[in-house]
Amino acid sequence: xxxxxxxxxxxxxxxxxxxxxxxxxxxxxxxxxxxxxxxxxxxxxxxxxxxxxxxxxxxxxxxxxxxxxxxxxxxxxxxxxxxxxxxxxxxxxxxxxxxxxxxxxxxxxxxxxxxxxxxxxxxxxxxxxxxxxxxxxxxxxxxxxxxxxxxxxxxxxxxxxxxxxxxxxxxxxxxxxxxxxxxxxxxxxxxxxxxxxxxxxxxxxxxxxxxxxxxxxxxxxxxxxxxxxxxxxxxxxxxxxxxxxxxxxxxxxxxxxxxxxxxxxxxxxxxxxxxxxxxxxxxxxxxxxxxxxxxxxxxxxxxxxxxxxxxxxxxxxxxxxxxxxxxxxxxxxxxxxxxxxxxxxxxxxxxxxxxxxxxxxxxxxxxxxxxxxxxxxxxxxxxxxxxxxxxxxxxxxxxxxxxxxxxxxxxxxxxxxxxxxxxxxxxxxxxxxxxxxxxxxxxxxxxxxxxxxxxxxxxxxxxxxxxxxxxxxxxxxxxxxxxxxxxxxxxxxxxxxxxxxxxxxxxxxxxxxxxxxxxxxxxxxxxxxxxxxxxxxxxxxxxx
Amino acid sequence: xxxxxxxxxxxxxxxxxxxxxxxxxxxxxxxxxxxxxxxxxxxxxxxxxxxxxxxxxxxxxxxxxxxxxxxxxxxxxxxxxxxxxxxxxxxxxxxxxxxxxxxxxxxxxxxxxxxxxxxxxxxxxxxxxxxxxxxxxxxxxxxxxxxxxxxxxxxxxxxxxxxxxxxxxxxxxxxxxxxxxxxxxxxxxxxxxxxxxxxxxxxxxxxxxxxxxxxxxxxxxxxxxxxxxxxxxxxxxxxxxxxxxxxxxxxxxxxxxxxxxxxxxxxxxxxxxxxxxxxxxxxxxxxxxxxxxxxxxxxxxxxxxxxxxxxxxxxxxxxxxxxxxxxxxxxxxxxxxxxxxxxxxxxxxxxxxxxxxxxxxxxxxxxxxxxxxxxx
Numbered sequence: 001x002x003x004x005x006x007x008x009x010x011x012x013x014x015x016x017x018x019x020x021x022x023x024x025x026x027x028x029x030x031x032x033x034x035x036x037x038x039x040x041x042x043x044x045x046x047x048x049x050x051x052x053x054x055x056x057x058x059x060x061x062x063x064x065x066x067x068x069x070x071x072x073x074x075x076x077x078x079x080x081x082x083x084x085x086x087x088x089x090x091x092x093x094x095x096x097x098x099x100x101x102x103x104x105x106x107x108x109x110x111x112x113x114x115x116x117x118x119x120x121x122x123x124x125x126x127x128x129x130x131x132x133x134x135x136x137x138x139x140x141x142x143x144x145x146x147x148x149x150x151x152x153x154x155x156x157x158x159x160x161x162x163x164x165x166x167x168x169x170x171x172x173x174x175x176x177x178x179x180x181x182x183x184x185x186x187x188x189x190x191x192x193x194x195x196x197x198x199x200x201x202x203x204x205x206x207x208x209x210x211x212x213x214x215x216x217x218x219x220x221x222x223x224x225x226x227x228x229x230x231x232x233x234x235x236x237x238x239x240x241x242x243x244x245x246x247x248x249x250x251x252x253x254x255x256x257x258x259x260x261x262x263x264x265x266x267x268x269x270x271x272x273x274x275x276x277x278x279x280x281x282x283x284x285x286x287x288x289x290x291x292x293x294x295x296x297x298x299x300x301x302x303x304x305x306x307x308x309x310x311x312x313x314x315x316x317x318x319x320x321x322x323x324x325x326x327x328x329x330x331x332x333x334x335x336x337x338x339x340x341x342x343x344x345x346x347x348x349x350x351x352x353x354x355x356x357x358x359x360x361x362x363x364x365x366x367x368x369x370x371x372x373x374x375x376x377x378x379x380x381x382x383x384x385x386x387x388x389x390x391x392x393x394x395x396x397x398x399x400x401x402x403x404x405x406x407x408x409x410x411x412x413x414x415x416x417x418x419x420x421x422x423x424x425x426x427x428x429x430x431x432x433x434x435x436x437x438x439x440x441x442x443x444x445x446x447x448x449x450x451x452x453x454x455x456x457x458x459x460x461x462x463x464x465x466x467x468x469x470x471x472x473x474x475x476x477x478x479x480x481x482x483x484x485x486x487x488x489x490x491x492x493x494x495x496x497x498x499x500x501x502x503x504x505x506x507x508x509x510x511x512x513x514x515x516x517x518x519x520x521x522x523x524x525x526x527x528x529x530x531x532x533x534x535x536x537x538x539x540x541x542x543x544x
Numbered sequence: 545x546x547x548x549x550x551x552x553x554x555x556x557x558x559x560x561x562x563x564x565x566x567x568x569x570x571x572x573x574x575x576x577x578x579x580x581x582x583x584x585x586x587x588x589x590x591x592x593x594x595x596x597x598x599x600x601x602x603x604x605x606x607x608x609x610x611x612x613x614x615x616x617x618x619x620x621x622x623x624x625x626x627x628x629x630x631x632x633x634x635x636x637x638x639x640x641x642x643x644x645x646x647x648x649x650x651x652x653x654x655x656x657x658x659x660x661x662x663x664x665x666x667x668x669x670x671x672x673x674x675x676x677x678x679x680x681x682x683x684x685x686x687x688x689x690x691x692x693x694x695x696x697x698x699x700x701x702x703x704x705x706x707x708x709x710x711x712x713x714x715x716x717x718x719x720x721x722x723x724x725x726x727x728x729x730x731x732x733x734x735x736x737x738x739x740x741x742x743x744x745x746x747x748x749x750x751x752x753x754x755x756x757x758x759x760x761x762x763x764x765x766x767x768x769x770x771x772x773x774x775x776x777x778x779x780x781x782x783x784x785x786x787x788x789x790x791x792x793x794x795x796x797x798x799x800x801x802x803x804x805x806x807x808x809x810x811x812x813x814x815x816x817x818x819x820x821x822x823x824x825x826x827x828x829x830x831x832x833x834x835x836x837x838x839x840x841x842x843x844x845x846x847x848x849x850x851x852x853x854x855x856x857x858x859x860x861x862x863x864x865x866x867x868x869x870x871x872x873x874x875x876x877x878x879x880x881x882x883x884x885x886x887x888x889x890x891x892x893x894x895x896x897x898x899x900x901x902x903x904x905x906x907x908x909x910x911x912x913x914x915x916x917x918x919x920x
Contacts, residue, residue, distance in 0.1 A: 142754065149854070157807050161825055168792055168826040175819055184825050186808050408765035410758075411829045514754040516854070517804070518831040522758040 010115065012077045016108035018461060019083040019100040023073040027097035030071055034089035034098050039470035039482075042083035043098075046074035073098060079112050086456050086463040088472040102460075113383070120383040121288075123466025123476065125281065125446055126375055127387055129459040131423055132394045132534060133430040139528035139543055142514035151504070151511035158506060159222065160189040160441040160519050162272055163342040164367045165412050182367065183342050185271055188215075188223045189519055190431060190502055192495075193372075193418050193443035194248045194274060194346070196230025197255075198289050198298040198310075199379035199466070201483035204453055204475045207491020209236065211452070212244050214492060215499050223499055224271045226443065229287050229312060231255015231301045237262040242270050248346075249333070250276035251286050252312030254302040260336070269341050272367065273333045277316070277326075278348030280376030280393070280419035282385035286312035290380055292469035293478045327363050334365045342367030349373040349391035349419065354403045361409050368414040370443060371396055375420020377446035377457075379476055380467030393419045394437060398538050401438020401522060410522065414440035422447035423459060427498075428505030436523045437538060449475055452494040453486055546738070546750040547724045548859065549876045550839045551869040552847045552900050556586020556716035559695075560705060565869070565876040566724040567702040576636070577725035578701035579737035580710075581746045582693040582717035584845050584902070588623070589693075589715075592647045595622060596666050599686045599694045600673075601734070603641045606682030610644075613673065618651030625715070627708050634707050637699035643708060645693055645715075663743045667770045674773075684734060687741045693717070694746075696737040719845050723748045735775035740782040742770050744843030747785055750872060751836040751855060753777035762829035763787065781838050784830050789842065795919035796840075796848050797910055800897045802827040803838070804852045806912060815915045839870050844920065848899035849892060861898045861907050862889040868900045868907050 014020050021043055035043050052066045075083060083100050090099040113120040142148045163184030166174065174181045192212060197205050208225060215223040229250035236242060237259060247270045249256055278284065289298070289310040299306035316329065326345065333343045344367040347356055353371060360366040373393025378386065397417045404410040417439040421430045423446065431442045449455035453475045457463045466476040474483035510516060513526055520526065528543035529535050535542035547569040549562050559580055566578070589597070596619075602610060614620075627643035654662065670688040677683025686694035693715070697704045701724045705711065723738040738748035753759070756777035763771040763783050768791070771783050781803070788799040805824040811817045824831075834852030837859045841847050849870040851858045861870050862877050864885040871877040877884070888907045892898045895912040899919070910919065 142752065155807075155853075159808055161828065165825050165828070166822075168823065171822045171826040172792060172794075175822065181822060405761045405765050408762075408767060410762065410765065411826070514752065514835070514854070515833050517833045517852070518755065518828065520755065520758070520833075521829075522761060523755065525757040 010079060010112040012108055014075050014077055015103060017077060017082045018103055018107035018109055019085040020103055021075045021083050021098060021100050024097045027095040029095055033092040037088045037092045039086060039465060039472045040081055040084055042081050043073050043075055046072050079109060079115055082109050084463050084465055086472045121380060121467055122383055122464040123379050124457045124464035125377045125459055127459055127461045131420060132392060133433050134424055134426055135529050136433040137528050138509055138526055139541055140526035141512045149511040149514060149516055151507040154511060154516050156507055156516045158519060159186050161414055162187050162368055183340050185342060186222060188221050189441035191441055191443045192225035192448060193445035194226035194228035195445050196228030197301055198230040198293060199228060199476060201474055201477050203483045203486040203488045204491060207488035208495060210488060210492035211495030213241050214496055216244050221499060226274050229254055229276055231258055233301060234258060234262060238265050240268050242266060243268040245270050246272045246274050248274040248276055250312055251316045252310060257303045269337055272342040275329060275345045277345050279378060280348045280372030280374055280390055281378035282381035283348030283350060283390045284314055285381060285385050286314045288380040290467050295478045298478060323359055330363060330365045344368035344370060346370035346372060349393055349396035351391060353396050353400050357400050357403055361407060361413055368416060370416040371400060373419025375423055376418055393417050395537055397434055397439050398437045416441050416443055418443035428502050428509060432506060432509045433527060436520055436527050438522045440521055448498060451498045452491050546726045547872040548748050548750055548839050549871045550721040550847055551880055552719045552904055553867040554904050556718050557720060558716055559720055560711045561880050562720045562722035563701050563705045565871060565880040566722055568879045569873045569876045577698050577737040578704050579723045579739050580695040581721040581739040581741060583691055583841060584718035585691055586716035587714050592623060593691050595647050596688050596690050597692055598646045598688045600644055601640050601684045602644050603682045606677060607642060609676060609682060620649040621646055622649040623647040625713060629707055634699055634703035637697060637704055667743055671769060689744060694741050696734055698734055719841055719847060721746060721748055721839060721841060733775060738778055740779045742782055742786045745782055745786045747782040747838055747840035749778040749781050749836050749838050751834060753832060755833040758829050785840055797897060797916055797919045800850050800912060802830050803832045805831055845902040846899055848897060850897050851892060851894055853894035858891055858893060860891050865905050868904060
């Protein structure tokens with residue numbers, strides 16, 4: 001007999017993988033589309049020999065072996081080729097003959113996803129579907145004295161402010177003395193969060209930009225989009241659409257050479273400058289664009305050589321004293337645009353957020369503070385960072401807001417919350433809850449990838465291969481063979497759908513509370529939750 | 545929804561004028577409370593115009609504590625009305641020991657105080673008395689200010705007035721504001737009755753204040769000790785007025801712009817758009833989100849009324865030179881001033897501010913689309 005071979009410690013059977021590919025021999029036409037489309041080559045056409053021993057009815061002939069060849073779809077079990085559950089095989093199969101199913105038992109792959117001593121890296125989001133935001137209810141409904149409003153017919157003003165807002169006393173003084181008043185933007189409270197050109201495919205980026213332009217120019221919704229850390233295409237920098245864009249600078253300074261050189265040619269000021277100090281999905285860790293995605297275009301925009309991994313440092317390397325250099329950086333960027341553009345930091349939610357906030361509060365050039373919670377998404381990070389690092393957004397925003405109330409600056413420093421908003425599809429409810437906890441607006445990324453581009457990722461470790469440029473939907477890939485699957489026009493259309501429906505839902509939340517004139521920032525008396533500890537922590541009602 | 549009535553007259557009037565006007569609007573209030581604010585006083589109190597008047601409800605023990613406290617500060621009683629009702633209170637009204645209106649003589653050490661110092665001292669005394677009284681319910685202080693009386697009680701306005709004998713006491717004033725409370729979302733407490741008063745500013749409101757919590761947080765974080773209380777969501781309207789006029793040095797037209805700012809799109813078409821946009825931004829947390837009707841009185845005795853855009857049932861203004869009134873409903877106006885000059889009849893809408901100054905010659909109207917005049 002042949003030896004069975006050696007079993008390696010990381011030898012896995014299909015049962016040990018998180019996803020098994022089920023294939024129906026009777027339906028399969030062996031067209032091969034599934035094997036061609038699989039982003040991780042988890043399946044392949046298998047050619048096998050079958051031995052049969054027919055039982056003969058007559059005794060004159062001796063029984064013997066009959067050999068035949070048959071074909072099937074084999075699932076690979078090496079960790080590098082483990083099925084990610086994206087389901088693209090089902091998408092392309094003409095006969096519905098194949099689909100991935102989650103293994104019934106906890107997978108063993110997790111113990112072997114560190115081959116060569118490399119911890120698992122992936123894209124996506126924290127693998128935890130739970131959400132405190134989903135449990136928050138809106139319990140203050142206008143009754144008796146004040147009838148609820150008609151969400152469909154009433155006039156609403158759902159705008160927020162991005163920018164340092166001086167206290168009224170100083171506004172009046174500045175008006176009298178013709179003094180400087182920090183720039184303030186009146187914007188829509190739902191912001192397209194920073195997803196870089198590079199992390200996203202060109203088609204995805206273009207689709208988002210087109211959608212944002214349409215929302216502004218055709219529907220009058222002042223929606224803004226952050227570039228993420230990856231620079232900005234030169235034509236956009238020199239177009240009138242720049243005013244809808246928040247330019248992000250982070251510790252890698254990618255693309256900023258191009259931006260600075262475009263300054264004299266800019267027709268419009270950008271909406272704002274976001275200085276990224278941290279990201280909720282991987283707090284304390286820098287950005288990461290793996291070499292797979294650094295093609296010629298990305299390299300040109302970012303000002304780097306192609307095909308090298310681009311890890312941003314965890315902090316801005318120019319910083320020696322954090323407070324001092326944060327202040328200087330904010331001031332320098334304010335100065336670059338003649339103090340006409342709001343400049344604000346974005347940090348990952350942390351138990352030290354209030355310390356940062358107090359520092360920002362004393363810096364008159366700091367326009368806002370964006371806080372990104374642990375449920376934020378990312379194009380690439382270590383699995384451990386994503387799953388175990390970070391702070392939930394709800395209590396962090398609440399603490400930050402109440403801290404501002406304590407020092408009387410709740411109107412001066414708008415807070416923007418991100419991370420996990422709409423993670424289970426409840427975009428408007430989650431956003432409204434955060435606003436009532438004290439946020440002036442919310443930033444959202446993953447939801448838009450799912451709703452506007454059909455990202456199949458989930459909080460239960462499905463797909464999550466944004467980091468290696470193999471996004472099966474073409475959202476986070478730089479390979480034209482993949483990203484041409486995504487039509488920018490369709491992305492733009494879906495983005496508009498999302499914002500218009502969000503707007504309708506937000507009104508459906510605010511109208512019964514009798515709110516229409518101003519965004520209910522800090523209206524915590526409207527909130528309740530069925531968990532007394534959470535209610536106490538968030539200073540909201542406990543309802544059962 | 546609560547019913548409001550305010551009247552300003554050249555000749556001092558009995559508070560019963562306002563309370564009777566409330567009574568004819570009884571369909572709109574349920575008798576769960578009444579508040580009465582009087583200033584520009586007539587009668588016996590007119591001679592004490594510069595001296596602070598304490599208004600409140602006290603137990604016997606409260607009176608003793610008050611006397612001890614005021615004596616220590618060197619404040620001596622100059623004149624007083626003490627109402628000690630002998631008969632049983634009307635249904636729903638609790639039995640109290642003393643309703644006090646007491647005029648104090650300022651100590652000689654207060655001479656030379658600036659107006660602001662004087663105002664601050666009076667406010668701090670009121671706050672301290674409130675704090676002391678809260679411990680055992682012995683003192684409930686409504687105001688401590690010259691030329692000002694505030695009376696509040698739980699119950700039907702007219703029944704309370706008759707019970708307290710307000711018609712027989714000889715009280716009179718040229719400016720009277722009265723509220724008949726419709727209890728809805730908040731508990732029936734004395735402190736929920738309007739008008740509210742702070743350093744010469746008084747307002748009363750009907751309609752719920754949906755933005756109450758953020759506004760309260762904003763006011764309490766201004767570092768001004770008078771921004772406290774808030775057992776009613778309507779108290780913030782008084783304090784926003786105080787903040788606008790006293791702290792920011794702006795006028796009631798700006799108050800209108802602060803509590804009910806023009807929409808962003810409208811602002812671009814306003815002659816003062818730059819200033820108003822900044823004011824809207826800076827006072828974002830003071831925007832009310834209605835539906836409210838606010839009637840207020842300034843220290844200079846100007847009476848005004850504003851609404852927000854959601855107020856489906858705005859108040860009415862009317863009268864004749866020498867006497868004007870603002871009322872939740874026309875029938876209240878008819879009851880108080882049956883003979884009016886119809887040229888002054890007006891129902892202000894969402895952009896309007898109506899006001900009558902102390903000369904009481906006319907009702908003036910200012911519209912939010914007009915340039916700002918910082919009307920004091």
